[in-house]
Amino acid sequence: MIINPSKKALPLFNYLPKAADKKLARSFSDSNPLFSWHANYFNVKRKKILLLVNDLTYFPIVLVGIDAKNKKQLNEIIRTAIKEVFQAAKIPQQKIIDYLDLAGEIEVSAGYNRVITGIINNMITSLEYHERFNLDVLIDIKLSIDLADSVFKESFPLDELRKVFKEPLVLHDISQEDLEENVVKRDWKSLADCKAGDLSEKEIDEALANNQRILKAFQQYLEQHEKVTKKTVNRQLSTIEYYLSGYLIFYGFNQAISTFAIISDFFSWGARKNLWISESAVKKAGSSMKKFYQFLIAAGEVKESDMPEIREQIEMGVDDGSMTLMMMADWY
Incomplete structure (x- = not known):
């Protein structure tokens, strides 16, 4: 699984392994957008709210209060968050297990998709406007689902996620030809x-x-x-x-x-x-x-x-x- 944080959010991920080859990581994200996420954060009452958005479905996950202490466990937090929020989105348990198995270990690259970055910014604007934060939880499941049940890019991320999980999950290998396609x-x-x-x-x-x-x-x-x-x-x-x-x-x-x-x-x-x-x-x-x-x-x-x-x-x-x-x- 690849996480592509914004430059601003990158320090929150400094305890996670970095992708050895950013070109390869980017090619993986383009070929496997379901297993790739972009990320950014904003502050609410001195707490960092970390927002992860799936590259394929635009499905969001909201994490509350990511700080110097718990960012050391961010690997486990993200995997747990995916499991719990996907369950709340009524994704079958076995499908979630299969997804996490296929996704593999988390690696950190860098944000690059301007469309997804724009969606993240719109989501942050929506969150700040409605101010429905529960600052006492680490994984805000309810807020994640509420946000996913809103329209972004003319679709509902919640519906898109459910639609994807009705099909067999496939992880595409990255070949040398895939890398060469990125060259003009x-x-x-x-x-x-x-x-x-x-x-x-x-x-x-x-x-x-x-x-x-x-x-x-x-x-x-x-x-x-x-x-x-x-x-x-x-x-x-x-x-x-x-x-x-x-x-x-x-x-x-x-x-x-x-x-x-x-x-x-x-x-x-x-x-x-x-x-x-x-x-x-x-x-x-x-x-x-x-x-x-x-x-x-x-x-x-x-x-x-x-x-x-x-x-x-x-x-x-x-x-x-x-x-x-x-x-x-x-x-x-």
Whole structure:
């Protein structure tokens, strides 16, 4: 079983074994979402409320008062909580035993699925709004079931859990092919080989077609690897389309993956072109650029060792873009 805590919640799990290979753990979670959970916590009257949410069904488990003392027993607490809350959800006893046997030992990786993270945040908001906490129990069975019997992502997690347990439980093995599927397969002309600047009409059409192949692969990367929402995918694709087809096609594709200095200029250029109307929008564009360069690393266009310099250029660009917006506002 894999637990994928948020960065904030990770210290609560420091007595549990960490996954030796995060890429392998992530592949396991993607292939076996029923045996994978995301986690985060929030505070109520100085007590940490730990929320676990199943990756497949979005079924929640609420643990109350996880502190420095009882987090040492978190392995046993989680397994006991699954057993007791699943029983309350009317899952057959033998099915619960089979689930825990198949799940195996708990390993801790890192939160990565933005959709589930969003659901956790919505659940926390709901819990804080209704304030129905029993601070005298460690495993809040009633609150877990009540939360599961609410709508998240157009479904009831309680119904989804019961539906899954009506089918045979299967644990999928992770093969080398599964790991290789996480690597981006490049079917476009390398940016290093693309011409820019003074192009003929035919060359412009070829460059734009190549950019569309890159954008399609980037979309698949965001949806399958980053697990971000559709809204985020669309926003990031829009930013990168401007970068590829509005900016690099004139200023140089090869510089985007060689000197990197061209990256920072993109943001002030975008501000002057009214691509963004606020500092917040410029910062979101910076996040999109970071994702795009992580995608280029996965595709073999950029070396991972270049990422610190790329981040620095993006941060400089965000500052320049924000400053350009301020100056333009003063002019008008």
